[in-house]
Amino acid sequence: MGKDLSGVVIAQDDRVHYRHKVRRCLEVLSSMLGNSAFDADSPTTGLEIELNLMDADAEPAMRNAEILANLADPTFQPELGQFNLELNARPRLISGNGFADYEDDILDSLARVEDRAKKSDSTIVLIGSLPTLRPAHLVLANLSANERYRALNDQIVGARGEQFSVDINGVERLQTTNDSIAPEAACTSVQCHLQVPPDRFAAYWNASQAVAGVQVAIGANSPYLHGRELWAETRIALFEQATDTRTDELKAQGVRPRVWFGERWITSVTDLFEENARYFPPLLPIIDDEDPLAVLEAGGVPRLGELRLHNGTVYRWNRPVYDVMNGLPHLRVENRVLPAGPTVVDMLANAAFYFGMIRELAEEDRPIWETLPFTDAEDNFHAAARRGIEASLAWPGLGTVPVTRLVLDVLLPKAYAGLDRFGVDPGLRDRLLGVIEGRCGSGRNGAWWQVGAVRRGEGRGLSRDAALHAMLLRYRSLQALNCPVHLWPGE
Template identity: 55%
Template sequence: MGQDLSADGFNPRDRARYRRKVQRCLDTLGMMLSEGGFSFPRRHIGLEVELNLVDAAMRPSMTNAEVLEALDNPSFTNELSQHNIEINVPPRPLAGDSMLALEHDLREYIEKAEEKAGASGARPAMIGILPTLTPDHFDQKWITNNTRYTMLNDQIFAARGEEMTLSMDGAALTGCPPERLRTSAESILPEAACTSVQLHLQVAPEEFAAHWNAAQCLAGVQVAVGANSPFLLGKALWHETRIPLFLQATDTRPEELKNQGVRPRVWFGERWITSIFDLFEENVRYFPGLLPETDGEDPLEALAAGRAPKLTELRLHNGTVWRWNRPVYDVMDGRPHLRVENRVLPAGPTVVDMMANAAFFFGAQRALAEAERPVWTRMSFQSAEENLYAGARNGFDAQLYWPGLGWLHPDELMLRVLLPLAYDGLRRARVSESAINRFLGVIEQRCLTRRNGAWWQRETVARAQRAGTDRDTALSAMLSRYLELARTEEPVHTWPLED
């Protein structure tokens, strides 16, 4: 999805050509997997962070073009809405002090973004969903001036054939009744409300299935412990409202297709896998092309000539199926490699909180992937999916299932089982003890206090309302205080609540 597309429309002949080309790419990938044509010199990690831009009144600032021009740095890119930018941190090895260096580099990127955004009267906000968004911010005029975003919007609505519906029931604030959101939108900009951290781990082809299955098992506890998206359009909804919002904001299915069991394009999946090929093949089999643009490369001919095929169409198609753990094929310096892209986590609240979330994921994923008896052999795929939605809806109050333990809260699951595994996994990856203790120590304290970004946001707004403040004012004041505390770089479990 990172490439620019032609501004011309697509016709039926384009779609037929694209389908054939995607299948040829899939065949090429199958040959590469069977012949061992992938690079894996050492385990690399990568990270992407999506940011909101806000003005002095804490409202979205539609200035990403100005801010990106001022930054003039290829590590910063645009995103769907004009109030979003994204940071792409260069990949690096996992071992040693690399994660400490990544924390330092990410903080420098954020500081640079703050400096340049300030010249446009804006500032970046690392938060899962900007709580001050209103329906006016979903007007199509606010889509970033980029052909691929406009075309994606048009193709999703053409496939759907009707306006988008957003429908969610919330987890009640302390002392308040549950809240409900029912609204509609005429663009895909509700997707831009979802700002996330995407974690990348390069893996060898023969290890991919185990790492992906492990990531699926971890998704529920990840969102429960890392939740940071409790408000949308003035409503207190799920602790991690990004999860249902992203599903609904990109849904190409009218009600009739949902009733027939047609799969959504934001997808957890439906089974454990034995190869990365399973995921690409499912994407091709189940989902029609949204952006059927083709290039001139014949991937089989490129492979026969000893070149790494770009697999352009397969990668483009893969970018329009938003799995929570996505398979990635990429080529760097002429050598192909594979990555697991973990997409369940929200942005923020601080750099150290995001790095703690990343360290837990990389460590626990490795430990589960290398276990003698994999946890997914004792756990149904449906249970892993249910954990994701329970963790997203209820945060630390969720009940999650784990084999051998039954149902328990995320903090108990983390402290009893998963955090020790994460320590072990990072040590096996030869991560330095200082990095392990710094980041996993944050996760431990977050679980002991049962305080994450969503908890802090919800409690702050609830207290303000009990003191007589209306919801809109409470949200703006909460966001302003959130940004002040985020600048201290103290992890969110230490943040005070104002009386």
């Protein structure tokens, strides 16, 4: 979700004022980290799930405004494209039956929105990238009717100064151009949030960076775009290119991309906010009337509006979040690497694997980031996006090994131990991590299933387009059963 910008006019001097306010916010945050009481007693989690809409023919359905108006549920919000929605599950602890509560809540919410979608001749699909999207769908006219998205598009387009180019070379190759950020709407993801103490933030962020490639490989679910078979998780490459404000000249000068893995391990959350202020010009210089220092000196908790808004326009795969809830400030790691789908239980398995892994890795006496070069973590991330569950990744003490072996031998035991630290019910722990084990043992995830279904369709004489539509209709019917994807039939 983003800040509502309806009626906001950006004046020319606002950018200078905004930069000063971001810096002031950063100074106040640094002071707060040393002196303020952050909410850190309980590791609350959160999940945001982006959804796609399709019609009975498996075509994208541009009906999110109509469905949201009929739903009238604040847990659902529009996303970038008119065929997108976002579900914000209620934050909760995962101790005890927390994951079961998540599952019940998400299934109930999806049932409500599915009921409204049917009345608008559409249905909900949980998938990393809707495989029946074509260039004609990803155009400015199909952005959601939300002032924030229009303003963001205008600013990114203005910063770019020329058309956006997408060039993804995978199993097949796709080269295309666009004059807006609309292609980003093809990237539908799940964001996992974990509240962490300020003095442990760096450890949890570093751990998240270290395992980002593993997450992508095991959870890959976006092999198709515009009819081409590309990367196992094409969403990664598309998101990095579709909103890139840099021209070729700026890339050659070493200007950082706004969709960014990062370039180093950190020692404090302020490292990330300082990088934001140093490297990235403001896209939405909206000035808050709060004086954060005055609020802090008066004993209040500042919102740090400019710092938060600027942070929201730097698209790190693991992003820092400062927020205020119930009068207390807190910090969260927002993990943004996972695609949506294939099922609710698959998404919760991905979340359990992530939360468990980083809890254990962040608490180890010898942290993984002391032995894993940052460049290896980044290389792992992109190798995983290309190859998915068939990728081989670098890991200290093992060299370069198949990701399935890395998970089964090293990381899955850590995830079990980490969930035990959280106090997760052992039955739920075993059920969800058993899904990850099943994927690794079978070599099957969402991307694997999609590719197999399309190739079988083509083998029966279907065109690529017909095979994609048939696959998506079958995918949606299996998704409704909430059975893990590695157990889906491959007929």
